[in-house]
Amino acid sequence: MQFESLDPRVNRLRLVRTNEAFDVGHEMDQWQTWEVFHQQARGDQHRHVGIVHAPTAEMALLFAKEQYARRMKCVNLWVVRTADVYASEYEDADMFEPAFDKSYRESFGYTQTRARIDEYRKAQGLTTPAAAETEKQAEPVAAKTTVKKAGIVIGKKK
Amino acid sequence: MYGSLSIIEVDNWGRKVHEEDPQKLAEFEARIERGEKIEPQDWMPFEYRRQLIRMIEQHAHSEIIGALPEGTWITRAPGFKRKLALMAKVQDEVGHAQLLYSAAETLGKPREQMINDLINGKSKYSNVFNYPAVTWADTAVIAWLIDAGAIINQVANAKGSYGPYGRALDRICAEESFHLRYGYDTCVHLATGTPKQRQMLQEALNRWWTPIMHFHGPPDKTSVHTETLMKWQVKMASNDAMRQQFLDMYVPKIWELGLTIPDPNLRKNTETGLWEYTEPDWDEFMRVINGDGPCNAERLAVRRYAEEKGRWVRQALIRPTERYVTPLA
Known part of the structure; x- marks a missing residue:
């Protein structure tokens, strides 16, 4: 049975009700994470602001721009694989x-x-x-x- | 060390507070007492980790599901400016979900598991998003009053003890202030418009009043565990205190527009300084949160569709040499 939604976009999907269990499957379905560093203005230090999930450095940079530079002023971004960070405890x-x-x-x-x-x-x-x-x-x-x-x-x- | 905090060991599940190492627990509580933040790599009681994962994960799900009722009206927004603003708001909400999922991940629950638990109905999200946005005015009421309720909650929790959650909330609160202004402006536009626009807004407010009163959760007397969670600064304000703050800030603004609130008992007691109101139907709240609301199935079906249809793209891009480690902060 299809959903009758108030949202025309949802109706166009022709979603069908299901009781099947959902499983996204194996680990890494959402990719690995990258630590994001954001520089607000030239001359400032780069500052850690959070992470993104991405399959490659290029895509990580793209997502970092969307996630962390959408509003706040930004002149430069770095992304570093979380796995590559060697940290003290x-x-x-x-x-x-x-x-x-x-x-x-x-x-x-x-x-x-x-x-x-x-x-x-x-x-x-x-x-x-x-x-x-x-x-x-x-x-x-x-x-x-x-x-x-x-x-x-x-x-x-x- | 590597940034990997290994995924919580299974035999830790269900460890009670009194079973924790008393010395470590005392040090942990003293750190919070001093106003220091807890970071992901720190020792923490199992119950602290469990409650935070539950809370942050629910918050993340609420953001991503919350984009759906409002998104309902993007295609039919009244005018280009409103359409742009609504799209920006919905995009913000999805971004907030990303930030919150990341904060929950630092506690050791991978994102895949959170998405699984959402779509299988195991994790909850804010009950209000199981109600439909019947007209454009509903999206206006959501943007103004639901976001106002959320801001009260988020500003309080941003001062909580867990570092990554506080940092995510600081970023979120900055964007929420736009949502609130946008929502207020949209409601005022309808309230000061034609009789039909006013009627549309009043009807939306009538529909949303119960969900709004539900928003901060059941009354304190029925909430369990609140005391420990407040001592650990996981929960920063009680449900009733937040509800009072909301009523104090927004009821006068609603009345100012000449709108009525569908609760004849709503008034501020001048002696106690507290708002008195009819308790909303908490049985309905429990029924809807457990799956039997007007839109629960549709909301989850839309999420399921997005995850399933996007999977081949995600899988095509996976590099087999990469591995997942828990994010650092």
């Missing part, structure tokens, strides 16, 4: 914590330099003008930010 996340105080390799590990100069100048009675002001201006802004962030990570480590 969350269980091993402690390996990213520094084993001991490694401030020697951070810019915030070098905060006493100024004090040492001042002490030396005082002891020697030097009167040449101090470079403090110009030094402050020359210090790179980015380095300051890193100091602060790194300080939080290491300082509050549990």
